[in-house]
Amino acid sequence: MSPLLEVSHVCYSYHTLSGETQALCDITFSVDEGEFLAIVGPSGCGKSTLLSLLSGLIEPEQGSVHIGRLPVSGHRAGIGYMLQKDHLFEWRTVYKNVILGLEIQKRLTKENLEHVEEMLKDYGLAAFKDSRPSELSGGMRQRAALIRTLALNPSLLLLDEPFSALDYQTRLNVCNDVCGIIKRENKTAILVTHDLSEAVSMADRILILSRRPAGIVKILPVHFKEKGLTPMERRQAPEFKDYFNEIWKELNAHG
Amino acid sequence: MDEITARQARFLKDHRRHHHLVTALRFLIFFLFLAAWEISTRVHLIDAFIFSSPSRILETVFTMGRDGSIFRHTGITLYETLVSFLLVILVSFLMATVLWFSSTASEVLEPCLVILNSLPKSALAPLLIVWLGANPGTIIVAGMSVAVFGSIISMYTAFRETDEEKIKLIRTLGGNRMHILCCVVFPSSIPSILSILKVNIGLCLVGVIIGEFLAAREGLGYLIIYASQIFKMNYLITSLIILCIIAFLLYQIIQKLEHYIRKARKI
Numbered sequence: 001m002s003p004l005l006e007v008s009h010v011c012y013s014y015h016t017l018s019g020e021t022q023a024l025c026d027i028t029f030s031v032d033e034g035e036f037l038a039i040v041g042p043s044g045c046g047k048s049t050l051l052s053l054l055s056g057l058i059e060p061e062q063g064s065v066h067i068g069r070l071p072v073s074g075h076r077a078g079i080g081y082m083l084q085k086d087h088l089f090e091w092r093t094v095y096k097n098v099i100l101g102l103e104i105q106k107r108l109t110k111e112n113l114e115h116v117e118e119m120l121k122d123y124g125l126a127a128f129k130d131s132r133p134s135e136l137s138g139g140m141r142q143r144a145a146l147i148r149t150l151a152l153n154p155s156l157l158l159l160d161e162p163f164s165a166l167d168y169q170t171r172l173n174v175c176n177d178v179c180g181i182i183k184r185e186n187k188t189a190i191l192v193t194h195d196l197s198e199a200v201s202m203a204d205r206i207l208i209l210s211r212r213p214a215g216i217v218k219i220l221p222v223h224f225k226e227k228g229l230t231p232m233e234r235r236q237a238p239e240f241k242d243y244f245n246e247i248w249k250e251l252n253a254h255g
Numbered sequence: 256m257d258e259i260t261a262r263q264a265r266f267l268k269d270h271r272r273h274h275h276l277v278t279a280l281r282f283l284i285f286f287l288f289l290a291a292w293e294i295s296t297r298v299h300l301i302d303a304f305i306f307s308s309p310s311r312i313l314e315t316v317f318t319m320g321r322d323g324s325i326f327r328h329t330g331i332t333l334y335e336t337l338v339s340f341l342l343v344i345l346v347s348f349l350m351a352t353v354l355w356f357s358s359t360a361s362e363v364l365e366p367c368l369v370i371l372n373s374l375p376k377s378a379l380a381p382l383l384i385v386w387l388g389a390n391p392g393t394i395i396v397a398g399m400s401v402a403v404f405g406s407i408i409s410m411y412t413a414f415r416e417t418d419e420e421k422i423k424l425i426r427t428l429g430g431n432r433m434h435i436l437c438c439v440v441f442p443s444s445i446p447s448i449l450s451i452l453k454v455n456i457g458l459c460l461v462g463v464i465i466g467e468f469l470a471a472r473e474g475l476g477y478l479i480i481y482a483s484q485i486f487k488m489n490y491l492i493t494s495l496i497i498l499c500i501i502a503f504l505l506y507q508i509i510q511k512l513e514h515y516i517r518k519a520r521k522i
Contacts, residue, residue, distance in 0.1 A: 057426055081427035083420060091442045091520050100438065101428035152428070 002069065003030035004188050005054070005156060010063035012049055022213035023049045027063070029207060029219060031156075031188060036179075038191045038199035040247060041209030047192045050214075051158050054190065055081050067156060080154030080187075082162045086145035088133035094144055095120070095129040101152045112151065119147045123181060138166050139174045146178055150185060157182065157189040163198065172232065175202065179231050196251075200243045201231035208247060210254040217254045220247065307488045312496065315489040329497055332463060332475040335391060336505070339398030340459040343406055344452065346399070351410035355440065356432065361411065372404035377465045389470035397466030402458035406451055413447035414440050445520070449513045456505045464498070475501075 010027040013020050023046035031037050041047050052058045054065055056072040056079065065072040067079070088097045098116055102108050120126045123143050128136060136144065142162065149157065162178065163171045179202050182189050193199050199206050200222060208217040224237050234240055259267070289309045296303040303311060319325035354361035380397045387393040417440045425435045467476025475494045482490035 055427060057423070079427075083424055083427070085420060087418075087421050087424045089421075089439075089442065091445075104425065104428050104430040104434050104438070148428075 004033045004035075004068060005031040005190075006064075006066045007054070008063055008066075010050075010053060010060045010065065012046075012053060012058070012061055024053070025213040025215045027214070027216060029216065031190065033155075033188055034186060036182070036189050036191070036202060036204045038193060038203035038206045039209060040193060040196060040199050040206060040251070041214060042211050042251065043194055045209050045212050046214040047194075047209065048160055050209075051081070051160050051190070051192055054156075055079050055158055057081075078155045080149035080152055080157045082145060082149050082157070082159045084161045085165050086133075086141040088136075088141055088144060088148075090133055092133075093130050094125060094133060094136065097133060098144055098148045098151060101148055105152065107152070112153070115153070116147065116151050119150060123147060123177070138170045139177065142166065142174045143177060143181075146181060150181075150187070155188065157187045159189060159191040161193050162191075164193075164195075176230055176232050196244055196247050197235065197240075198231075199247070200240055201234045206243075206247060208250050208254075217250055220250075304486075305488055307492045311489045312493050315493045319490075319493070325493075325497070328473060328475050328478050328494070329501070331391070331473045332460075332467065332498075333501060335394045335398060335463045335466075335474065336456075336460045336501075339395045339402075339463060340456050342395065343399050343402045343455055343459060346403055347406035347410050347451075348448075350407045351414055352436065354407075354411045355414045355436070368404055368408055372408055376401040376462060380465050380469050383466075384470040389472075391471075393470055394463055394466035394474070397469075398459045398462035401462030401465070402455040405458070406455050409451050409454075410444070410448065413444040413451070416447075417443050445516065449509075449516065453506065453509050453513070456509055457502060460498075460502055460505065 007030065008028050010024060011022070012024040013022045027050065029037075039047055039050065049058075053060050054072065056065075059073060072079075088094070089100075092100070095116075098120065099108065099113070102112050102116070117126075120129060123146075125136075125140060125144055125147070128140065133141060133144070145162075159178075163175055166174060175198060191199065191202060203222055206220045206222060208220065209215070210217050220243070222243055224234060224239055226233075226237065229237060292306075293309045295301050296306060296308040316325065354364065376397075379400050383393050383397055383400065387396060421439045421443070422435050425438055430438065463474070464476040464479075467474040468480050471477040475498055478494045479491055482488070482494065
């Protein structure tokens, strides 16, 4: 089986009048269907740039990004992108926010709307359908944002530090929730984070980037003896701190 | 929350008392002023022919009300102001949208807008009269000329200040620039647009009066100029008072509109 996402020899630079900044340098990796990949690296190393490239928001200067053998540009429908903040619009109800993507892509079919209703019910937001986003808690807002992304039924989910705007307690809970939802909906996901413990608690593999211009230091597979642990349970497993220390060492050596 | 503590009740009572005091003082000052004005003209401290007086103004209002001219002049000024206001909003909304769509256009046009905006607009009025003739259309254009350039600039700035991340969200959901405009830029600019409306209604009134000064046979601006030329000070001051009332009412209408929209959007 060929991988879902294939990134080969991707380079990207930012151009300004004062000069050129190389952000990414010769990035090559692939992600299989159903896999959860975490990308960690020092801050400002180009993690978000990499996600923008994967989502087709920007085009690589060199190299290529393929999803299911198709080049990524113009293929955006298959990719769900979750940003740092939920960006729920206060002038829309929760329901109207959640169907925003479907509305834009003119895919408000009965099937899709039923899927949305189901997710709202499953993830505890059905009672807040007609509320304003400001009436939701931080965790509920993040779940609403995830449903908005999943409503488009993407084959690949990109998560750009989706928990960084939350306080610590909410963050652990939402991390658990979101990970559960992704597993249940059987999605392939790529998580960008600077929180190493978050990466270890969620991912099947962890990609470590070096300082700018970012290259791949290592791709580390994560195996816990017990299968199917939630992020919270993983945090208590004995292997957790070994992985944490290994990534910490790699980052300090190259970051 | 239903029960009010004694301290809260006291706070509310004090607040109300202060509010009543301010209102009472306002009326007191107003009536004292009117009385002083009336008495000083009666005892010939000031000349009623030049300074007019409350009783003469009241008399003028009744005379003008009886022959209907007060309604004609007020109506025409109000009409011209509202039409130019609506056109300003329409034009600046369209222009701001065009500028937002094309950064090249906005860069090219920026110096023109800045110069036109800082130009004293009363200087444009004589030109407009020569070009367009002395008719209500010219007055409306004069009203627009005062407000429109500043309005375009502020509305475009409001559009530009849209959160980049929210724009990115629409792009990740597969939206194009049209979606960005309709789903994020317009809705998030509504508070700024409302304050632009508030500024512009006053500016349009200024422009209309300038226009009427120069080229009109009707309207409050015409009445002011006409009255000053034939020394009918009662007419002049009556017109000024009507202008005050119009300005106040127009502002109140926009404020009510703003209040209503804010409530509907629950901001």
